[in-house]
Amino acid sequence: MTAKNAFYAQSGGVTAVINASACGVIETARQHPDQIANVYAGRHGIIGALTEDLIDTSQESAADIAALRHTPSGAFGSCRYKLKSLEANQREYARLIEVFRAHDIGYFFYNGGGDSADTCYKISQLSETMGFPVQAIHIPKTVDNDLPITDNCPGFGSVAKYIATSALEASFDVRSMAKTSTKLFVLEVMGRHAGWIAAAGGLIEDHDMPVLVLFPEIEFDQERFMAAVKERVEQHDFCTVIVSEGAKYPDGRFLAEQGTRDAFGHAQLGGAAPVMANLVKEALGYKFHWAVADYLQRAARHLASKTDVEQAYAMGKAGVEFALQGHNAIMPTVRRVSDTPYRWEVGEAPLSEVANVEKFMPREFITADGLRITDACKTYLYPLIQGEDYPPFANGLPKYVTLKNQAVEKKLPPFEL
Amino acid sequence: MTAKNAFYAQSGGVTAVINASACGVIETARQHPDQIANVYAGRHGIIGALTEDLIDTSQESAADIAALRHTPSGAFGSCRYKLKSLEANQREYARLIEVFRAHDIGYFFYNGGGDSADTCYKISQLSETMGFPVQAIHIPKTVDNDLPITDNCPGFGSVAKYIATSALEASFDVRSMAKTSTKLFVLEVMGRHAGWIAAAGGLIEDHDMPVLVLFPEIEFDQERFMAAVKERVEQHDFCTVIVSEGAKYPDGRFLAEQGTRDAFGHAQLGGAAPVMANLVKEALGYKFHWAVADYLQRAARHLASKTDVEQAYAMGKAGVEFALQGHNAIMPTVRRVSDTPYRWEVGEAPLSEVANVEKFMPREFITADGLRITDACKTYLYPLIQGEDYPPFANGLPKYVTLKNQAVEKKLPPFEL
Numbered sequence: 043m044t045a046k047n048a049f050y051a052q053s054g055g056v057t058a059v060i061n062a063s064a065c066g067v068i069e070t071a072r073q074h075p076d077q078i079a080n081v082y083a084g085r086h087g088i089i090g091a092l093t094e095d096l097i098d099t100s101q102e103s104a105a106d107i108a109a110l111r112h113t114p115s116g117a118f119g120s121c122r123y124k125l126k127s128l129e130a131n132q133r134e135y136a137r138l139i140e141v142f143r144a145h146d147i148g149y150f151f152y153n154g155g156g157d158s159a160d161t162c163y164k165i166s167q168l169s170e171t172m173g174f175p176v177q178a179i180h181i182p183k184t185v186d187n188d189l190p191i192t193d194n195c196p197g198f199g200s201v202a203k204y205i206a207t208s209a210l211e212a213s214f215d216v217r218s219m220a221k222t223s224t225k226l227f228v229l230e231v232m233g234r235h236a237g238w239i240a241a242a243g244g245l246i247e248d249h250d251m252p253v254l255v256l257f258p259e260i261e262f263d264q265e266r267f268m269a270a271v272k273e274r275v276e277q278h279d280f281c282t283v284i285v286s287e288g289a290k291y292p293d294g295r296f297l298a299e300q301g302t303r304d305a306f307g308h309a310q311l312g313g314a315a316p317v318m319a320n321l322v323k324e325a326l327g328y329k330f331h332w333a334v335a336d337y338l339q340r341a342a343r344h345l346a347s348k349t350d351v352e353q354a355y356a357m358g359k360a361g362v363e364f365a366l367q368g369h370n371a372i373m374p375t376v377r378r379v380s381d382t383p384y385r386w387e388v389g390e391a392p393l394s395e396v397a398n399v400e401k402f403m404p405r406e407f408i409t410a411d412g413l414r415i416t417d418a419c420k421t422y423l424y425p426l427i428q429g430e431d432y433p434p435f436a437n438g439l440p441k442y443v444t445l446k447n448q449a450v451e452k453k454l455p456p457f458e459l
Numbered sequence: 460m461t462a463k464n465a466f467y468a469q470s471g472g473v474t475a476v477i478n479a480s481a482c483g484v485i486e487t488a489r490q491h492p493d494q495i496a497n498v499y500a501g502r503h504g505i506i507g508a509l510t511e512d513l514i515d516t517s518q519e520s521a522a523d524i525a526a527l528r529h530t531p532s533g534a535f536g537s538c539r540y541k542l543k544s545l546e547a548n549q550r551e552y553a554r555l556i557e558v559f560r561a562h563d564i565g566y567f568f569y570n571g572g573g574d575s576a577d578t579c580y581k582i583s584q585l586s587e588t589m590g591f592p593v594q595a596i597h598i599p600k601t602v603d604n605d606l607p608i609t610d611n612c613p614g615f616g617s618v619a620k621y622i623a624t625s626a627l628e629a630s631f632d633v634r635s636m637a638k639t640s641t642k643l644f645v646l647e648v649m650g651r652h653a654g655w656i657a658a659a660g661g662l663i664e665d666h667d668m669p670v671l672v673l674f675p676e677i678e679f680d681q682e683r684f685m686a687a688v689k690e691r692v693e694q695h696d697f698c699t700v701i702v703s704e705g706a707k708y709p710d711g712r713f714l715a716e717q718g719t720r721d722a723f724g725h726a727q728l729g730g731a732a733p734v735m736a737n738l739v740k741e742a743l744g745y746k747f748h749w750a751v752a753d754y755l756q757r758a759a760r761h762l763a764s765k766t767d768v769e770q771a772y773a774m775g776k777a778g779v780e781f782a783l784q785g786h787n788a789i790m791p792t793v794r795r796v797s798d799t800p801y802r803w804e805v806g807e808a809p810l811s812e813v814a815n816v817e818k819f820m821p822r823e824f825i826t827a828d829g830l831r832i833t834d835a836c837k838t839y840l841y842p843l844i845q846g847e848d849y850p851p852f853a854n855g856l857p858k859y860v861t862l863k864n865q866a867v868e869k870k871l872p873p874f875e876l
Binding site: 055056058089114115116119120122123203207208211212214216217218219221223229245246250335337338340341342343344345424427428430432435437438440 | 469472473475503506530531532533534536537538539540620623624625627628629631632633634635636637638639640644646662663666667730732733748749750751752753754755757758759760761762764841844845846847849852854855856857859861
């Protein structure tokens, strides 16, 4: 068997540990030079494949590839670009085959979330649909934790650890100030459709912090929410609220979409946090502070979960091993073996069952009043935030790697996206 | 000499390391039982003294006091409460003396910023003005870094490290996404009058990140700023902006005060970050993300600067030692001996020169265009963020201490604030 090249690309929103998966893919591929000659990375995800903008990862030192394990973001660039169906856009698939053929690519590793799983699934079918043999493996990645089948998604554990830690620290702060100042702290977190990240903030009630969570899965009940805030402030002198960016009114409007206008009539400045803080101020008169973590939460490699880093690496490694065993159209998964002590192993899911399926918070992970997490949810969450895995620091700041990212010489005419 | 009791209180906005100063005060006092019988902490700062709500720190174990060193926030509660002048409010000073006398307090340690230094200074004069002997020592604390004389303020180094790290991580993230998505990332930081915290974000240009800083000290020049953003996006594909909450238009309005209204006509939802992001979007059309770190930045003990923790502890320790040497009306300071290698020692400043003086960024720390920091500023900042001092973690989250905070029995009639 002649060695083929592998293509690897990062897709969608990046995370603190997607590069750990890249590290797993490249280090494992390098151990099998008889089967994988080289790993070409797509510059800016699938766009790199379409435009023949390939990065020659063999130019990167072993030390730099190892440093990917502790470097957040997407080292090769990511993109938000979804391939249409084969019928709707055969031109793009034909181009991919042209590029794969020109660069002798036999393995396709795509590192992303739900949309990417769909793209990867389409590519896995190219052998059948367009007669080009390629093994396509999806490496799971998403802070939103909304991929099906896998127990959890690499990227999520680290955001969960960051949000729970930040909510805990801010709650300590507010508690100190509540006597004469702030009584309400609102933290907005990511999660447009699924409330997994918001749920992590709910863990701080185990540290005696009064906390309420607004999930996208639960319609916002203003009256019940205000009563719950009031009760906590009366009992504890303060309240912390974790609001998901995707939290919604019963009519489907996002909380963030209050029709906010600036003096010039321009729409939508604020996020859900300022809107919520102002709503409470109006109803109950409490002085507030709010924070919007945004990219800080998903890029916070300095506070990554060790479990998450290990799983991210393992998914990359397993992807390559499955490919070398001849598998196609699959995604490695995290399979939970036991909660206490936490044990997990690598599983495998067919992409046909992964693509376009979103996993939401089960209702039994949320209390009856819709404002807290249950013990079942905590049992699920705690293992995922276990352990610290600090990056090296130099001169006071984390030492993250920026790769050389040298382009592979092009062999084809340009392609218009 | 008979041992007297000491009073210790935390004032104003809390920090990641103000409890390290408390630890320094209490541990050092415990080493001198012949001179300091006990340390009574004010519950909620000076309010605790006025209402005779004193906490008996002798009830706390040595382990719990030691754990203050790695616990953010104010363990005894803080407050925003400024004593008026002696002429305007003699009643409060008379009450303080009454409480001090009832509890045999001979030492007053006040841990705060500029306003607190003023309060502490007034109390240091009680011996002269009202015939009650008390030694008052101010322990410096403020994330804003705006106290005079001391080279820097405990609390600042840790925020600086957090903001520089977060800006670096988010810039890695944006760089990954810039091809098809976000090109502008705006991070809002604290600093109503002084731009020290914003300046720390400027350090990431040493990691090849295109970053612009909006300081409160520099009038916002919209045209120049937009040109600078455009130049960076054209060269690097993205730009990171650090905006201080105190950044202002030439007419003195805060950037955050855009007259923002929601659909109901309610004012001011957003902060400076969303306002700035929208301004750029309007002028240049770039897709943006923004974050407001708020309390997260000053509570982030998980990423404290080791230098900062050591200095915070040293200031508390020195405060007690100065008191035992008979000093009054002073503040221990950090005196920088050399930049490279960084060396510092404990100094001392008279409160008469500290109270009500604010230290702004020197103009030579900001580039001529007003949008970046200079090498001189970097030379000042880097030593302050050196070293990591991680708290212990348990079950995935930092293990911070909550003290018992048992009240000392009251001996006086109540007092109305």
